[in-house]
Amino acid sequence: xxxxxxxxxxxxxxxxxxxxxxxxxxxxxxxxxxxxxxxxxxxxxxxxxxxxxxxxxxxxxxxxxxxxxxxxxxxxxxxxxxxxxxxxxxxxxxxxxxxxxxxxxxxxxxxxxxxxxxxxxxxxxxxxxxxxxxxxxxxxxxxxxxxxxxxxxxxxxxxxxxxxxxxxxxxxx
Numbered sequence: 077x078x079x080x081x082x083x084x085x086x087x088x089x090x091x092x093x094x095x096x097x098x099x100x101x102x103x104x105x106x107x108x109x110x111x112x113x114x115x116x117x118x119x120x121x122x123x124x125x126x127x128x129x130x131x132x133x134x135x136x137x138x139x140x141x142x143x144x145x146x147x148x149x150x151x152x153x154x155x156x157x158x159x160x161x162x163x164x165x166x167x168x169x170x171x172x173x174x175x176x177x178x179x180x181x182x183x184x185x186x187x188x189x190x191x192x193x194x195x196x197x198x199x200x201x202x203x204x205x206x207x208x209x210x211x212x213x214x215x216x217x218x219x220x221x222x223x224x225x226x227x228x229x230x231x232x233x234x235x236x237x238x239x240x241x242x243x244x245x246x247x248x249x
Contacts, residue, residue: 116219119147120246123226126151126215127242147219150176155211158201158231165214169193169225173216179223188247189216192225195245200227208233223249 113122122142126149129135135151142149152172154164170189172178179185200212212229224246232238 113145116221119217119219119222120224120226120244122147122149123215123217123224123246124228124242124244126217127213127226127228129213142217145219147217148176148178149215149217150178151213151215153211153213156209158208158210161201161210162197165193165197165227166190169214169216172214178216178218185223185249188223188249189225192216192223192245192247195247196225196227196243197245199243199245200229200241201231201243209235209238218249221249223247 111121111125126135126138126142129138129151139149139151150172152168154161154168156164170186173189174181179189196214201210208231210229210231212227215226215228217224217226224244226242226244228242229240230238231241
């Protein structure tokens with residue numbers, strides 16, 4: 077997981093700290109969700125679910141389930157100021173995708189990956205957020221026809237004002 081330590085009070089620990097500071101107990105809600113993925117067109121849903129995992133165990137379990145259906149997947153994390161993220165995100169998602177065998181270094185696959193990533197980032201980061209602190213998990217899922225990139229995380233101009241965001245991009249390979 078790359079650069080996750082660069083964010084300040086963004087994410088689960090930041091939320092717990094904020095709640096402690098407000099004198100409220102930290103809420104813990106553990107969910108078990110059953111989702112049926114029975115169509116190759118649901119690759120975006122799979123990417124969103126992978127990006128939403130909050131533990132390494134749940135991430136690995138979901139990735140194993142996807143692999144049983146011959147879907148390839150990987151997740152990575154990035155963090156920092158929003159204005160610095162495009163280069164970090166490009167390196168993180170291309171590196172993770174190639175290293176995990178989700179894509180091959182072929183024109184069509186790399187093109188689809190980058191288009192899906194641009195679409196996901198357009199949904200995740202608003203224009204004008206250059207100074208916002210960001211912590212995000214990026215999930216890439218692909219099957220024989222589609223590739224999806226989901227970005228889920230927190231953004232904040234100030235530690236006590238952070239909130240969750242997500243973006244999704246899907247592209248035909």
